[in-house]
Amino acid sequence: LAVGVALLTLGASGALDPLTLGVIAGGVVVGGGAGAVIANRVPMTAMPQLVAAFHSLVGLAACLVAVGAVYAPDAFGITTAAGGIKTLSIVELSLGVAIGAITFTGSVIAFAKLDGRMSGAPILLPARHLINI
Structure with a gap:
């Protein structure tokens, strides 16, 4: 949640260009998804x-x-x-x-x-x- 808020704030302020923001968001989604899948499979x-x-x-x-x-x-x-x-x-x-x-x-x-x-x-x-x- 905090990372999402930080990304939205940076994107809205114009501190990051859209491509960089997209790469960061993509990394968060892929990494978070992989972590969630792994965590759900582990007892x-x-x-x-x-x-x-x-x-x-x-x-x-x-x-x-x-x-x-x-x-x-x-x-x-x-x-x-x-x-x-x-x-x-x-x-x-x-x-x-x-x-x-x-x-x-x-x-x-x-x-x-x-x-x-x-x-x-x-x-x-x-x-x-x-x-x-």
Whole structure:
């Protein structure tokens, strides 16, 4: 509902051209439809695994957006007059990749543990005490 209101507001204000608005709306409809179909097919007892799987996609999306911004900074409006990427944007992109990668990895591990594909026991590294120092 909130996404629909935001799209209608942006469309009415003229902030987005109709093609861009159509692409965004199409993505919301396709993604929402796919998510609804998947959610209806999954039993309630498997809902935690589904949430972990969907959450991993959020982390992956954050990484891909940051990578896309690095490869096409002009499209994101983050270039300086000299043609480089703004310092603040580099910090934001770095944080986006780091947090997105941690979210993706953690959610995949959570899915595997919840689904019984991975042991619930902690993973202990041989030199973990040296690493922590």
